[in-house]
Amino acid sequence: MPPTPNQEQQVVLAHFRAHLEERDLIHDGDTIGTDDWTLTRFLHARQFDVEAAAKMWADCQHWRKTVCGVGIDELYEQMNPTDFPERREVFQYWPMWFHKTDKEGRPLSIQRYGKVDIPALYNTITPDRFWTYILTSAERIPREVVPVASKRAGKQVDGIFLIIDLKGYSLGQFWQMKGIxxxxxxxxxxxxxxMPAKFLIVNAPTTFTMIWSVLKRWLxxxxxxxMDVCGSDYKKVLLEHVSEENLPEDLGGTCQCEDFxxxxxWKE
Structure with missing residues (x-):
């Protein structure tokens, strides 16, 4: 996510909002978000091309109404991604969670791909229900996570800081989870x-060159x-962005969240 739009981009933003209104693509109360920050994200994703951003917005609104046959709002009502019966088991076989913030106030999203075990995961939760978990987790970021972080920071936080930990990650795990x-x-x-304002991969194994050749095609x-990609010597890079007290101990910080x-x- 870019900094606050400059004067020229503000003009484009106003034009974009008017364009969406003319096409009946934006309405008060839309859960996609109707604030300037949300619209600027779509503009930035399309290099401030209003027509291209409007198509992206229209496609997104259609997806939000139709995904999984019920729409994202209904899915979000059906599953709270932080509180559902299989939560602890799912975390065991695909650990991902939010933990405090970086120095800019951005929520830290940590995913441990080295712990992923798809066969065990699907003995705990069905593939369809796990996909619902993925979708509702994504929806929660702009709907809850970033607004709360912004309120705490006293400013608009520009997204999340995503950390993917590949410690112990194997080619077998990569092929298991590749499609998801x-x-x-x-x-x-x-x-x-x-949504990711910063993206750091740590503990990249020697096999990551092959994995990266596939992964970068998706991005x-x-x-x-x-994105930055680091091996086991990532601590200095990570601590440039995250204070030690906000970083879990096993990622080079001092936090243990003993109270939780x-x-x-950790409770966001």
Whole structure:
């Protein structure tokens, strides 16, 4: 997500909003978000091309009404991604969660791909229900996570800081989860544009060159620009962005979240 739009971009933003209104694509109360920050994300994803951003917006609104046959609002009513019966088991086999913030006030999203076990996961939750979890987790970011972080920071936070930990990650795990990860990245880029403000991959194994050759095909140029890839010597890079006290101990910080029974159960 870019900084606050400059004067020229503000003019484009006003034109974009008027264009959406003329086409009946935006209405008060739309859960996609109708604030300037949301509209600017779509513009930035399309290099401030109003027509291209309007098509992206229209496609997103259609997806939001039709995904999984019920629409994202209904899915979000059906599943709270932070509180559902299989939550602890799902975290065991695909750990992903939010944990405090970086130095800019952006929520830290941590995913541990090295712990992913798809066969065990699907013994716990059905593939369809897990996909609902992925979608509602994505929806929660602009709807709840970023607004709360922005309120705490006293400013508009420009997205999330995504950390993917590949410690122990194998080619076998990559092939198991490839389809889900690809589809999740596509949903993020198409329907939640510019949500990751920073993207750091840590503990990249020696096999990552092959994995990266596949992974980078899924990512938009704007996403690739935000990414850094580190091996096991990532701590210095990570601590440039995140204070030690906000970073879990096993990622080089000092946080243990003793009051919550461990950092993955930290309450946003």
């Amino acid at each position: 990860a690809r589809d999740a990245f596509q949903v993020s880029q198409d329907y939640y544009p510019e 938009a140029p704007q996403t690739l620009e935000k 029974g461990g950092c993955i159960w």
